[in-house]
Amino acid sequence: xxxxxxxxxxxxxxxxxxxxxxxxxxxxxxxxxxxxxxxxxxxxxxxxxxxxxxxxxxxxxxxxxxxxxxxxxxxxxxxxxxxxxxxxxxxxxxxxxxxxxxxxxxxxxxxxxxxxxxxxxxxxxxxxxxxxxxxxxxxxxxxxxxxxxxxxxxxxxxxxxxxxxxxxxxxxxxxxxxxxxxxxxxxxxxxxxxxxxxxxxxxxxxxxxxxxxxxxxxxxxxxxx
Numbered sequence: 001x002x003x004x005x006x007x008x009x010x011x012x013x014x015x016x017x018x019x020x021x022x023x024x025x026x027x028x029x030x031x032x033x034x035x036x037x038x039x040x041x042x043x044x045x046x047x048x049x050x051x052x053x054x055x056x057x058x059x060x061x062x063x064x065x066x067x068x069x070x071x072x073x074x075x076x077x078x079x080x081x082x083x084x085x086x087x088x089x090x091x092x093x094x095x096x097x098x099x100x101x102x103x104x105x106x107x108x109x110x111x112x113x114x115x116x117x118x119x120x121x122x123x124x125x126x127x128x129x130x131x132x133x134x135x136x137x138x139x140x141x142x143x144x145x146x147x148x149x150x151x152x153x154x155x156x157x158x159x160x161x162x163x164x165x166x167x168x169x170x171x172x173x174x175x176x177x178x179x180x181x182x183x184x185x186x187x188x189x190x191x192x193x194x195x196x197x198x199x200x201x202x203x204x205x206x207x208x209x210x211x212x213x214x215x216x217x218x219x220x221x222x223x224x225x
Contacts, residue, residue: 030220038212069094095120123149143181
């Protein structure tokens with residue numbers, strides 16, 4: 001009889017632990033490799049408009065942007081059941097560098113120069129996760145949410161041949177954009193989870209800041225309370 005009672009008690013505790021593991025708060029931190037595909041033409045147009053408003057006889061002749069970035073994020077989540085969770089995160093998407101050349105065309109004497117800028121974004125994604133448990137350790141999920149944050153463009157205009165800084169400018173945009181992703185979680189200890197995820201946003205920014213899309217492969221560690 002005592003053996004049966006002990007067995008029932010052990011089974012009850014195990015069931016309770018399994019239920020507890022299916023819900024609860026967790027926190028995490030992650031770092032990734034992202035690409036910010038900024039539309040350089042929109043930044044060119046912004047700079048040409050600045051030249052015109054300052055009554056400077058210049059125009060952008062060529063431009064380029066870097067795409068690689070190193071995003072990082074901090075996350076607080078709650079798993080309502082083994083199939084569903086919600087998350088609030090802070091994410092810094094990293095930055096893209098912009099560079100362009102300008103000139104005064106055929107005006108004599110000729111004047112040339114460069115524009116150096118930086119495009120960056122950061123904010124607060126709120127997401128819902130649909131989860132498919134594969135076994136006790138592995139699960140896959142899909143993310144759907146909204147990113148609420150700030151996109152900023154800063155740049156300076158330098159005139160050659162004396163490397164004279166003509167002026168500095170900045171523009172910002174409060175963006176609210178769709179964010180989505182897919183990923184997998186691996187529970188390697190009772191309270192620790194490793195996560196690998198692809199995330200994306202189709203559009204960020206506006207005509208003043210320049211706009212672009214963002215993709216990110218991120219690795220995270222989560223602690224489950």
